[in-house]
Amino acid sequence: xxxxxxxxxxxxxxxxxxxxxxxxxxxxxxxxxxxxxxxxxxxxxxxxxxxxxxxxxxxxxxxxxxxxxxxxxxxxxxxxxxxxxxxxxxxxxxxxxxxxxxxxxxxxxxxxxxxxxxxxxxxxxxxxxxxxxxxxxxxxxxxxxxxxxxxxxxxxxxxxxxxxxxxxxxxxxxxxxxxxxxxxxxxxxxxxxxxxxxxxxxxxxxxxxxxxxxxxxxxxxxxxxxxxxxxxxxxxxxxxxxxxxxxxxxxxxxx
Amino acid sequence: xxxxxxxxxxxxxxxxxxxxxxxxxxxxxxxxxxxxxxxxxxxxxxxxxxxxxxxxxxxxxxxxxxxxxxxxxxxxxxxxxxxxxxxxxxxxxxxxxxxxxxxxxxxxxxxxxxxxxxxxxxxxxxxxxxxxxxxxxxxxxxxxxxxxxxxxxxxxxxxxxxxxxxxxxxxxxxxxxxxxxxxxxxxxxxxxxxxxxxxxxxxxxxxxxxxxxxxxxxxxxxxxxxxxxxxxxxxxxxxxxxxxxxxxxxxxxxx
DNA sequence: AGATGACCAAATGAGCGCATTTGGTCATAC
DNA sequence: GTATGACCAAATGCGCTCATTTGGTCATCT
Numbered sequence: 001x002x003x004x005x006x007x008x009x010x011x012x013x014x015x016x017x018x019x020x021x022x023x024x025x026x027x028x029x030x031x032x033x034x035x036x037x038x039x040x041x042x043x044x045x046x047x048x049x050x051x052x053x054x055x056x057x058x059x060x061x062x063x064x065x066x067x068x069x070x071x072x073x074x075x076x077x078x079x080x081x082x083x084x085x086x087x088x089x090x091x092x093x094x095x096x097x098x099x100x101x102x103x104x105x106x107x108x109x110x111x112x113x114x115x116x117x118x119x120x121x122x123x124x125x126x127x128x129x130x131x132x133x134x135x136x137x138x139x140x141x142x143x144x145x146x147x148x149x150x151x152x153x154x155x156x157x158x159x160x161x162x163x164x165x166x167x168x169x170x171x172x173x174x175x176x177x178x179x180x181x182x183x184x185x186x187x188x189x190x191x192x193x194x195x196x197x198x199x200x201x202x203x204x205x206x207x208x209x210x211x212x213x214x215x216x217x218x219x220x221x222x223x224x225x226x227x228x229x230x231x232x233x234x235x236x237x238x239x240x241x242x243x244x245x246x247x248x249x250x251x252x253x254x255x
Numbered sequence: 256x257x258x259x260x261x262x263x264x265x266x267x268x269x270x271x272x273x274x275x276x277x278x279x280x281x282x283x284x285x286x287x288x289x290x291x292x293x294x295x296x297x298x299x300x301x302x303x304x305x306x307x308x309x310x311x312x313x314x315x316x317x318x319x320x321x322x323x324x325x326x327x328x329x330x331x332x333x334x335x336x337x338x339x340x341x342x343x344x345x346x347x348x349x350x351x352x353x354x355x356x357x358x359x360x361x362x363x364x365x366x367x368x369x370x371x372x373x374x375x376x377x378x379x380x381x382x383x384x385x386x387x388x389x390x391x392x393x394x395x396x397x398x399x400x401x402x403x404x405x406x407x408x409x410x411x412x413x414x415x416x417x418x419x420x421x422x423x424x425x426x427x428x429x430x431x432x433x434x435x436x437x438x439x440x441x442x443x444x445x446x447x448x449x450x451x452x453x454x455x456x457x458x459x460x461x462x463x464x465x466x467x468x469x470x471x472x473x474x475x476x477x478x479x480x481x482x483x484x485x486x487x488x489x490x491x492x493x494x495x496x497x498x499x500x501x502x503x504x505x506x507x508x509x510x
Numbered sequence: 511a512g513a514t515g516a517c518c519a520a521a522t523g524a525g526c527g528c529a530t531t532t533g534g535t536c537a538t539a540c
Numbered sequence: 541g542t543a544t545g546a547c548c549a550a551a552t553g554c555g556c557t558c559a560t561t562t563g564g565t566c567a568t569c570t
Contacts, residue, residue: 042532053544055535064533161453164443168432168450169457171439176431177423184426188419195423198416202424205460297562308514310565319563 022060022244025050026071034111038068039125061243068127070243075112077240080233082106087229094222096151096207099229101200104177108192118178147228156221157207169206173199277315277499280305281326289366293323294380316498323382325498330367332495335488337361342484349477351406351462354484356455359432363447373433402483411476412462424461428454 028050032041043064047054061067086102087094107114115123148166151157157166177199181189190198213221283305287296298319302309316322341357342349362369370378403421406412412421432454436444445453468476 055544058534165445165449165453167443168439168445169453172431172435173428173457175435176427176429179434180427180430184423188422190420190423194420198420198424202428202457202461206457310514313564
């Protein structure tokens with residue numbers, strides 16, 4: 001017997017090849033959106049550049065918007081993984097400071113994520129212009145939530161500032177460094193590494209409690225930091241999965 | 256003898272009344288530009304609201320653009336004077352930290368100066384859109400120049416960061432606090448006073464050398480801080496004077 | 511002289527028609 | 541089942557017109 005439809009997995013041809021194609025399409029989309037911006041990047045362009053027919057793209061995503069959502073999400077996951085990798089290789093261990101530094105550095109190398117964070121209409125065009133709502137995504141929310149509290153509980157950061165105040169400082173500083181960079185006069189421009197270092201140091205000085213931590217506490221902080229990162233990463237991965245799965249061409253991409 | 260034209264001052268009627276009228280016009284312009292934005296605020300509107308004829312406005316400024324330049328400059332001078340006043344009344348004396356705090360607070364109360372600083376096209380419209388050049392005005396330049404060096408020389412601020420790096424930190428942080436504020440979710444919003452305090456403290460921690468200064472050094476810092484402020488203020492006043500003098504309807508308003 | 515507002519050239523903006531493009535579908539081919 | 545591209549309704553962009561508005565001037569009045 002051939003047992004035609006009792007397959008657990010709905011048999012689809014070469015799942016790997018499908019995924020590869022999806023990524024190829026996203027690669028092309030990334031290239032085009034960075035060159036021409038969202039508004040001027042058409043599905044036809046992407047299909048042609050990726051060497052597939054237009055219809056094929058709609059076998060992967062239900063709309064143009066969904067494709068770009070997937071693109072953004074993929075980039076975000078890649079960035080977070082990059083951060084995670086750098087963080088575990090960090091000699092000092094996973095300190096908040098190291099987290100900020102690697103996060104900043106990774107962000108600078110991801111123009112798409114950066115554009116999304118800054119709400120850059122130049123690149124993201126109407127994708128943003130029409131919904132400037134959810135920008136401050138769940139990431140920062142959850143950051144100002146759980147992680148900050150944990151750091152406070154361990155007295156790794158100051159307790160004389162409320163979590164809301166600390167979130168403001170973090171947001172503002174992070175944001176400021178990214179907005180100001182491209183518009184500094186040439187003779188004031190620093191390397192990405194230096195900027196990331198300065199940003200991390202500024203936040204460190206702004207928030208650090210200054211007290212010397214016991215090895216146990218340091219360990220706990222490192223664990224919490226990685227846990228926070230993994231949580232964020234997991235969430236981002238889940239979102240990405242939704243954006244890539246064929247079965248579920250969900251219509252919700254709230255960033 | 257009536258000595259008709261040997262008067263030293265070219266006799267013009269009631270200089271005071273003229274100035275008052277100029278300010279009344281600027282007041283109306285300020286109100287209108289904040290309500291409707293630069294693009295939608297017409298000379299006719301201003302004239303009508305200020306109770307003068309359109310021609311009269313052109314007795315004060317040679318163009319619409321010149322009028323708004325005067326407006327910006329007047330606001331900047333007022334803001335700097337406000338800062339100066341707050342700074343000399345400061346119990347701690349004129350520390351850089353107090354300077355930043357008062358500057359931030361004053362800035363928050365001056366939507367026009369803030370809009371100019373942030374390049375807010377919503378308010379300033381084409382006035383900015385056409386010349387996004389000179390934005391980072393001479394103020395910040397001279398700040399990163401003379402004043403920072405003085406602070407370094409007195410070892411009031413760290414010497415392990417270059418002036419350029421310090422300028423980046425200051426710019427980014429300042430900028431970040433202002434950009435992020437309006438777009439924070441409601442439950443994360445702080446008062447202007449608290450924000451200014453946080454900003455000043457963040458910069459203080461980021462830049463301060465941490466060493467205890469002798470009374471003489473403190474004095475020197477205070478003097479330098481006030482001197483810097485006065486220098487900036489003097490420059491701003493000079494610019495404003497050019498924007499208000501009838502004799503010289505100069506065409507240069509490079510911010 | 512100082513102030514005014516009618517006046518004008520230029521800019522702006524709304525509306526319209528038309529050609530092209532674009533996102534998305536689906537009958538067809540493999 | 542999978543991929544394709546011809547196909548279509550809708551959107552976009554462009555050129556144009558026409559009416560209104562607007563910045564700026566200047567003859568006139570005070």
